[in-house]
Amino acid sequence: MPLIASADTARANRRRGTAADGVSFWHTLYLGTSRYNMPPGTPDPAADALFPMAFLVEQDPGSTAQSHFHQQDQFQLVVGGSGTLGLHDVRPVTVHFTGAHTAYGPIKASTDKGVWYFTLRNGFDPGAKFMTKPENRAELRAIPGRRHREAVAGPLAPPTVPTETLLGPEPDGMSAWRYALPPGARITGPDPATGRGQYWVVTSGDLLCGGEALPRLSCAFVYPDDAPFDAVAGTDGVEVIAMQFPLRPH
Template sequence: MQVISLAEARQSRQAITLPNGTRAWLSFYLGKHSFRAGSAHEASELHPTAYLVEQDANTEIPPHYHQPDQFQLFTDGDGMVGRWTLNPIMVQFAGHNTPYGPIKSGSRGLEYMTLRNGWDPGAKWMPQAREELKNAVPNRRRSHITNPIVPLNAAQLEKIQTDCVSLLHEEDGLQIKVYHLAQGQTILGPDPATGKGQFWFVVGGSGSAGESSIQDRSCIFVEPHAAAAQLTASFTALQAIMMQFPRDPP
C-alpha cells in the first residue's frame, strides 16, 4: 500500500500546454517517472499513476482516449465532460482505448484526479486517432460517471454514522464506493484480489491507513495482491472514495 499526501504531490507541480493551447497544472502523487515514458510496456503490467489536474478556466481538452483503464475524480470547479455537467464531487471511469470528452472547464476552472493502473504512452486525440483506434485492443468498455457525491463539511463529519455506499459494482471487479467513518471507527476495504488495483482518495477528515496518517486529499494505492486497506478515523470523522479497476478479461 502506498500513501501520498497533497503536500508531497505539490512538490512536483508543473504547467503543461496541450496542442490546442489549453493550459493545466499537474501535481504527481504517483508515477511521474513513467509519465509518457519512452519505452513500451505490456498492457497487463501494473504501473499506477495518480496526479491532480488544475485546468484553467474556460478551456477545453478535446475528446481523446488512453491505453490503460482510467478513473477521473472531479473534486472542484465547474464544467462538462462529454454531455455530462460536472457537479463535483463526481467520478468517471473510462475503459482502455475508450474515447471520452471533451473536458470543458467553466468560469471557476476544474480540478480533478487522474488515476490509472497501467502505463500510458499519452493521449490519443480524436478524430485524428480514429484509424488507430480501429486496431486497438478489443472489448472496449463504455464510460461510466457517477451521480454527485456530496462532500461533508466539518459539522456534518461530526455527526456521521459509519457506512458504505456502493455507486458501481460489476462482476469483473470494477467498483466505486464511498465510505463514511465516524470518529475513532475502523473499516476494512474490499479484497484487492477481486480487481486490478485500488485507489482511495480522502475527501474530508483525517485518520490513518495502516500505519500511515491520512488527511484531506491524501491518495492511497493498494496493489491487487496486497492485504485489504484498513482505514481508521481519528478525532474527526473521515470520508473517502474507493475506486477499484476491473480485472483483465480472460
C-alpha cells in the same frame, strides 16, 4: 503493500503543463510517472504491466480538453471547481470510469474556478490520443474486440450512510464505493483480489493509514495481492472514495 501519497508531500510536484490540444493546467504527480515528468529517452513501462499512475489536474478556467482516449483503464475523480465531461455535469464529488480505448470528453472547465480532477490508472499510459486527428480515429476503429465502456456517479449528494456503492460491482470487478465515517471509526476495504488494483482518495477530513496522517486530497493504491485496505478516520472524520479496476480477460 499499498502505495501511499500524502497531499502535503505531493504538493512539491505541482508543475504547469500543456496538453497536445493546447490546454494548460497545473499537474501534481502523486504516484508513478507521466509524460510530463519523464526524463527524455526514458523507455515506457510495458503496456500490460501493473503500474500505478496517479496525478491531480487543475484545468484552467474556461478551457476545453478535446475528446480523446487512452490505452489504459482509468478513473477520474472530480474534487474541485466544476464543468462538463461529455454530457455530464461534474463538480465535487464525481466519479468517472473509462475502459481502455474508450473515447470520452470533451472536458469543459467552468470560467470561474476551472475544474480539478484526479487521473488514476493501474497501467502506464503515454498520453491522450485526440479524436481530432484522423490517425487516432483510425487506430481506435482497428482495435479488435474493442467496446466503449464508460460509467459515472455524481455529482454526489452529502453522504447519509457510512458506506455506499457508487459504481458496480461489475462481473469483472469494476466498482467504486464511498465511506463517510466519524472520528476514530475503522475502515476495512473490499478484497482487492476481486479486481486489478484499488485507489483510495480522501475527499474530506483525514485518514490514519500505516502510521501516517493523510489529509484531504491524499491517496493510496492497493495491489490485488495486498490485504484489504485498513485505516482509521482521523480527528475530523473522513469521506473517502475507493475505486477498483476491472480484471483483465485471460
